[in-house]
Amino acid sequence: MNLTEIRVKLLKNQRDKLRGFASITIDQCLVVRDLKIIEGSNGLFVAMPSRKLCDRCPACAGKNPLRARHCGDCGARLSDGRGEMDERGRPHLYADIAHPINQEARDFVQGRVLDAYRGEFERSKQVGYVAQSFDDLDYDYLEEGAELP
Ligand SMILES: [Zn+2]
Numbered sequence: 295m296n297l298t299e300i301r302v303k304l305l306k307n308q309r310d311k312l313r314g315f316a317s318i319t320i321d322q323c324l325v326v327r328d329l330k331i332i333e334g335s336n337g338l339f340v341a342m343p344s345r346k347l348c349d350r351c352p353a354c355a356g357k358n359p360l361r362a363r364h365c366g367d368c369g370a371r372l373s374d375g376r377g378e379m380d381e382r383g384r385p386h387l388y389a390d391i392a393h394p395i396n397q398e399a400r401d402f403v404q405g406r407v408l409d410a411y412r413g414e415f416e417r418s419k420q421v422g423y424v425a426q427s428f429d430d431l432d433y434d435y436l437e438e439g440a441e442l443p
Pocket residue numbers: 351352353354355356365366367368369370
């Protein structure tokens with residue numbers, strides 16, 4: 295597998311740990327968007343695109359993300375700890391939309407994306423730098439407290 299194009303959107307001056315978004319093109323055929331570059335406690339890592347897991351409100355059957363505390367439709371208080379726990383005992387709130395099939399593939403994708411991120415970061419310090427255009431960022435994630443630069 296070759297990643298024939300990697301685009302990185304830097305997010306600077308963030309109060310949270312999101313450092314950027316990336317999209318990758320696999321073998322000039324398939325684009326995967328909304329990879330996230332995140333500053334973790336052990337350095338940068340790449341999170342694959344994911345969607346929020348939802349369940350239905352017991353009062354009105356409205357659909358809500360598992361971490362929602364109140365129903366977005368009727369306002370009913372929703373119970374805590376909905377959904378399943380992962381192997382580390384944390385609630386499983388997101389599901390990957392696309393992901394590498396093994397650790398080797400994960401390391402490959404992550405390495406390439408982080409290289410592209412660091413390259414973009416260096417370019418961003420130069421005079422006349424123009425950020426790569428992204429017209430389809432994951433605004434859903436941004437709504438949760440992140441801000442665009
Ligand atoms: Zn409801």
